[in-house]
Amino acid sequence: MRLNSFLKPEKNTFVRDFVIIELGCALYAVAIAIVIQANIGATSWAVLEVALARIFNITPGTAAILVGATVLLFALSLREQIGWGTVANIMSIGPWEDFFLSLIPQVNANLPLQLIYLFIGLIAMSLGSAIYIGVNAGAGPRDSLMMAIARSTPLDVRTARVIIESIAVLTGWLLGGPLGAGTILFALLIGPGVQFAFRLFDMETYARKYPEDPRP
Numbered sequence: 001m002r003l004n005s006f007l008k009p010e011k012n013t014f015v016r017d018f019v020i021i022e023l024g025c026a027l028y029a030v031a032i033a034i035v036i037q038a039n040i041g042a043t044s045w046a047v048l049e050v051a052l053a054r055i056f057n058i059t060p061g062t063a064a065i066l067v068g069a070t071v072l073l074f075a076l077s078l079r080e081q082i083g084w085g086t087v088a089n090i091m092s093i094g095p096w097e098d099f100f101l102s103l104i105p106q107v108n109a110n111l112p113l114q115l116i117y118l119f120i121g122l123i124a125m126s127l128g129s130a131i132y133i134g135v136n137a138g139a140g141p142r143d144s145l146m147m148a149i150a151r152s153t154p155l156d157v158r159t160a161r162v163i164i165e166s167i168a169v170l171t172g173w174l175l176g177g178p179l180g181a182g183t184i185l186f187a188l189l190i191g192p193g194v195q196f197a198f199r200l201f202d203m204e205t206y207a208r209k210y211p212e213d214p215r216p
Contacts, residue, residue, distance in 0.1 A: 017135045020135050021131075024131035025088070028124070028125055028128035028129065029096030029099070030120075030121070031043070031128060032046050032093070033104050036050060036101065039108055040115075040118065041185075042182070045064075045067065046060065046172075046178075048168045048172030049063040050178055051172045051173075064097055065093075068094070068141045071141040072086065075147075080144045085140075126190065127200075130198050142164065165187075169183065
């Protein structure tokens with residue numbers, strides 16, 4: 001299997017780009033962790049990752065790395081272009097997620113505070129997505145698979161994304177993952193949140209290109 005190309009780091013800006021990507025990944029991981037700890041339903045992929053973590057007795061962050069790597073293998077099998085940022089995404093979000101899970105306390109039976117957690121997660125993921133994507137160092141594994149499917153089948157990008165997300169949530173739920181009202185609410189709000197973040201950082205091109213969010 002040969003890749004058509006691989007987005008390599010720019011020597012002159014690598015340190016800066018790496019720091020920016022890590023900031024974006026850290027914010028993304030904050031979002032995943034705080035929504036998990038809200039206990040009203042995890043984000044879509046975290047439903048699957050938490051389920052796998054419980055089954056295999058590993059951390060959710062470790063499960064996130066394994067899921068991300070598996071998704072990337074599917075994208076590569078469809079000959080999708082990736083970049084160094086794709087690899088950084090897979091290797092960084094999981095450890096950050098475990099770190100923040102160890103710091104953020106769980107909330108139970110306190111709906112106002114649980115909704116505050118969810119809202120903080122929404123802001124963090126929106127900002128993290130815009131920061132990460134803005135570096136233009138390669139799409140995350142889930143976006144790579146989405147684009148590969150859209151390129152190699154009659155499906156458009158949005159339909160491909162919906163199918164991928166639905167499979168992840170359904171599989172996670174069947175395995176006992178934390179699907180709840182928060183999962184649905186987050187899914188409905190994250191697209192507008194990411195678009196707002198793109199415009200906040202003056203990334204109008206991305207705001208038009210990515211009408212919905214998506215986890216990188």
